[in-house]
Amino acid sequence: MRQEDRLGLILERLSRQNTVGVPELARELEVSQASVRRDLARLEEQNLLTRTHGGAVASGVLYELPMKYRGGRRQDAKRLIALRAAELIPAEVTSVALNGGSTTTEVARVLVTRPRLRVVTNALNIASELAVRTHIDLVVCGGSARAESYELIGPIAEATLSGLNPDVAVIGVDGISARVGLTTHHEVEAQTNRAMLLSAEMVIVVADGTKVGRRCFARISEITAVSDLVTDSTADPDAVAELRRAGLRVHQV
Numbered sequence: 001m002r003q004e005d006r007l008g009l010i011l012e013r014l015s016r017q018n019t020v021g022v023p024e025l026a027r028e029l030e031v032s033q034a035s036v037r038r039d040l041a042r043l044e045e046q047n048l049l050t051r052t053h054g055g056a057v058a059s060g061v062l063y064e065l066p067m068k069y070r071g072g073r074r075q076d077a078k079r080l081i082a083l084r085a086a087e088l089i090p091a092e093v094t095s096v097a098l099n100g101g102s103t104t105t106e107v108a109r110v111l112v113t114r115p116r117l118r119v120v121t122n123a124l125n126i127a128s129e130l131a132v133r134t135h136i137d138l139v140v141c142g143g144s145a146r147a148e149s150y151e152l153i154g155p156i157a158e159a160t161l162s163g164l165n166p167d168v169a170v171i172g173v174d175g176i177s178a179r180v181g182l183t184t185h186h187e188v189e190a191q192t193n194r195a196m197l198l199s200a201e202m203v204i205v206v207a208d209g210t211k212v213g214r215r216c217f218a219r220i221s222e223i224t225a226v227s228d229l230v231t232d233s234t235a236d237p238d239a240v241a242e243l244r245r246a247g248l249r250v251h252q253v
Contacts, residue, residue: 001029006039014049014058021055074208077232080253082106085170085206085230088251093167094118098126099193100151101172103206105129112136120166122152122192139164146189153188158195169200173207175214176229178242182220190218197221204228213239223248 006029013020022040026033040056043049049056085107089096096111098104100123108126111117118137121127127140143157171193175183182197182205184190197203203226212235228249231240240250 001031003039003042006031006035007043010039010043010056011048014056019052019055019057023054025055074210074232077208077234077253078103078106078206081206081208081230081232082110084251084253085204085228086110088204088228088230089168089170095120095166095168097121097161097164097166097169097196097200099123099169099171099196100126100149101206103208104170104172107170107206118166120161120164120196122157122161122196124150124152141192143192144188146186148186149189151189151192153186153192157192161192161195161199164199166200168202168204169197170204170206171197171220171226173205173211173220175211175216176205176207176223176243177213177215177239178223178246178248180215180219181222182226183214183216184218184220185216187218190220193220197225202227204230206230208232209234209236212236212243 009029010020010025022033022036025036029036040049040051044051047059050059081103094116095118097120098108105126108130111119112130112133115135118139119130120139122141122143124145127138130136130138141152141157141160143152144154146153173182174185184193197220205226207229209232212231223246226248228251229243230251233252235252244250
């Protein structure tokens, strides 16, 4: 397992239980205790945790993992979700909007095989990957950079999106439920994502099973703004059933 993936798993554990122990992490990650201590030291340097005798505690509350530590989490599922989402985008579509996130990044990697496609994104990492693809017509929003998600957000990004009309928007979320709708952790990010969603003719949400039935602090939009959800087989069956009753087409991979 790559160190970046280990760091993400350590932070994920801290976000759930606020404390971790070196021996338990070594067993779970299948590495030496010395490797775990080095991982904890690296995270402490970034002020993401505080080391203690035998482990570490969270520095504050980790509501959201930094983007660079999300890549290895449920990667196989996210790749399958991306492939299915790409299949839902009609062949005649010429423009697609993508917000930030590890799953939408996978969607971008699938879409690069399409000829003559215009991609609109507010995600710096997606823009970096697509900028070298000469057959992709890339449009990047301006705005303020948010380190946790690599997204450009705020009034400048929203003004750019309000003047565009992409055929399809593929939106990653931190939570989706029939009652609350689409949600994320940060209120300004939610408003920018809403602007992207409202600019498109068709909206597809991509979210792994951990996000289904979950609610987060900031609301992006109601369920009725979305046509399709692509998730995986681990999604809570009751939450999936509620979303389908609300009129959403749910695709599980």
